[in-house]
Amino acid sequence: MNLFTFDDMKKTKRSSLGNDVPIELFRSVRLIGMYQGLPMKGKSTTLVVGRKIGESMQVSSLEEALQLFEELKIGIPRVIENNGNEMHIAIEDCFCEGLPVHEGNLVCDLEGAILEGALSSIYKGKVHVREVKCNVNGDKDCEYKIRFT
Numbered sequence: 001m002n003l004f005t006f007d008d009m010k011k012t013k014r015s016s017l018g019n020d021v022p023i024e025l026f027r028s029v030r031l032i033g034m035y036q037g038l039p040m041k042g043k044s045t046t047l048v049v050g051r052k053i054g055e056s057m058q059v060s061s062l063e064e065a066l067q068l069f070e071e072l073k074i075g076i077p078r079v080i081e082n083n084g085n086e087m088h089i090a091i092e093d094c095f096c097e098g099l100p101v102h103e104g105n106l107v108c109d110l111e112g113a114i115l116e117g118a119l120s121s122i123y124k125g126k127v128h129v130r131e132v133k134c135n136v137n138g139d140k141d142c143e144y145k146i147r148f149t
Contacts, residue, residue, distance in 0.1 A: 002056075005056050006053065006056035006057045006058065007056075007058075023095060026095060027095065027096075027099070030046075030095075030107070030110060031096075031099075031107060034046060034110075035107055041107075043109055046109045046110040046113060047109060047110075047113045048113075049110065049113070050109070050110045050111065050112065050113025050114040050115075050116070050117060051113045051114075051116055051117035051120070052117060053113075053114050053117060054113065054114040054115060054116060054117020054118035054119070054120070054121075055117040055118070055120060055121055056117075057114075057117070057118050057121075058121065059118050059121065059122065060122065061122060062119065062122065065115065065118040065119060065122070066079075066089075068118070069091070069111075069114075069115065073095075074091070074094070074095065074111050074114070075091035075092060075093050075094040075095065075111070075142065076091065076092040076093050077089050077090070077091050077092075078090045078091075078092060080143070084148075085147065085148050085149075086145065086146065086147050086148070087145075087146040087148075088143065088144070088145055088146070089115070089143065089144050089146065090133075090141040090142070090143045091108070091111070091141055091142040091143070091144070092141050094108060094111070094134075094135055094141070094142040095108075095111070096108060096134065096135045096136050096142065097135045098135075099135065099136055100136075101135075101136060101137070101138045102136055102137070103137055103138055104137065105134065105136050105137055106131045106132075106133070106134040106136070106137055107134055107136045108131050108134055108136075108142045109131055111142070112129040112130070112131045112144050113129065115129050115144060115146070116128065116129035116146075119146065123148055125148060125149050126148070126149045127146065127147070127148055128146070128147045128149070129144050129145070129146050130144065130145050130146075130147075131143070131144055132144065132145050
């Protein structure tokens with residue numbers, strides 16, 4: 001059952017507070033509520049949620065998906081490598097930039113799942129996105145390896 005779509009999320013009537021919420025609130029929901037509050041760091045939940053969000057974005061090209069990523073202020077995507085079956089994307093200015101470093105932790109699985117869901121609606125076959133670097137881990141950017149099968 002789909003009660004809401006991505007287009008529904010654009011409909012707001014907040015005359016005083018507007019359309020934006022602070023990054024601290026988003027970070028709190030993601031990293032305190034889900035990452036720390038759910039089993040397995042919330043990974044199964046964030047993957048399902050992210051894929052569903054990405055699928056509902058209804059993008060028609062890789063460029064459109066990456067542009068939407070930036071418009072939604074998820075981060076600024078940059079394709080590092082694309083050989084047809086595999087792609088490597090870096091995300092600059094990710095939501096986690098500036099957080100304390102906790103080596104061994106990759107916290108941007110929701111964002112990768114959003115990308116996976118969006119790309120799945122474009123490409124025939126299966127799309128698998130895996131986070132390989134993260135600012136929280138001490139890396140310069142968050143990065144994803146994308147495999148098309």
